[in-house]
Amino acid sequence: MKTAFITGATSGIGAATARILAPKYRLILCGRRQENLKALQTELESTTEVITLCFDVRDKETVFKTINNLPDSWKSIDVLINNAGNAHGLDRFQDADLEDLEAMIDINVKGLIYVTKAVLPYLINTEEGHIVNLSSIAGKETYLNGTVYCASKAAVESISKGLRFDLQQDGIRVTNIAPGAVETEFSKVRFKGDDDRAASVYEGYTPLSADDIASAIAYALNQPAHVQIADVTIFPKAQASGTSIKRV
Numbered sequence: 627m628k629t630a631f632i633t634g635a636t637s638g639i640g641a642a643t644a645r646i647l648a649p650k651y652r653l654i655l656c657g658r659r660q661e662n663l664k665a666l667q668t669e670l671e672s673t674t675e676v677i678t679l680c681f682d683v684r685d686k687e688t689v690f691k692t693i694n695n696l697p698d699s700w701k702s703i704d705v706l707i708n709n710a711g712n713a714h715g716l717d718r719f720q721d722a723d724l725e726d727l728e729a730m731i732d733i734n735v736k737g738l739i740y741v742t743k744a745v746l747p748y749l750i751n752t753e754e755g756h757i758v759n760l761s762s763i764a765g766k767e768t769y770l771n772g773t774v775y776c777a778s779k780a781a782v783e784s785i786s787k788g789l790r791f792d793l794q795q796d797g798i799r800v801t802n803i804a805p806g807a808v809e810t811e812f813s814k815v816r817f818k819g820d821d822d823r824a825a826s827v828y829e830g831y832t833p834l835s836a837d838d839i840a841s842a843i844a845y846a847l848n849q850p851a852h853v854q855i856a857d858v859t860i861f862p863k864a865q866a867s868g869t870s871i872k873r874v
């Protein structure tokens with residue numbers, strides 16, 4: 627059975643991906659919220675073998691230590707899903723909190739680099755390694771008030787493209803997934819728990835769900851070995867670009 631390593635598995639797209647992959651993969655579920663990880667492990671362990679790793683992707687030392695301390699039987703990883711990431715605030719650059727800007731670079735860019743570096747030695751061992759990076763439409767289009775969030779996702783896009791060069795010789799496929807509006811905890815985190823403001827992002831149309839993105843990830847993973855889905859942009863039907871959403 628193949629093994630999938632999923633970051634940000636405590637909720638949203640990460641948890642939905644764990645659920646969709648469970649029948650075919652052993653799962654290494656990573657995240658910061660131990661309770662959520664354990665609940666998902668309990669839910670899925672009648673379907674597959676599951677282990678959990680509780681760490682913050684920003685904590686470089688812990689990322690490497692935890693991954694290098696995986697039991698030997700889990701040190702052969704087929705699929706890495708770099709899903710951990712979020713947005714903090716939606717403000718003009720000059721008004722944004724510097725700590726929020728740093729957090730987005732630290733989590734979305736540096737955290738992804740740490741996890742990928744730490745997992746790669748165990749991925750390169752496998753026959754059909756595959757990395758899936760969760761970017762965003764924000765990585766393709768910069769929008770007002772999103773300067774550093776968009777920059778962090780543009781970096782993810784570049785890393786996906788670069789890894790395709792770097793890992794070509796190792797036969798590892800790299801898929802970049804760029805969602806538009808997906809209703810998860812994303813906006814609650816961006817707006818720091820302001821539920822009304824978060825809900826307003828998804829009003830007047832049907833947004834994507836975490837399951838919609840998980841099924842795109844499964845689609846990329848389920849291709850024959852010679853097929854590499856390089857890039858997938860996914861919008862709700864009502865969305866035409868990063869900033870154009872038709873609401874009723």
Ligand code: 8X3
Nearest residue numbers: 762763764805806807
């Ligand atoms: C999440 C989607 O539209 O807020 O990355 O950039 S958006």
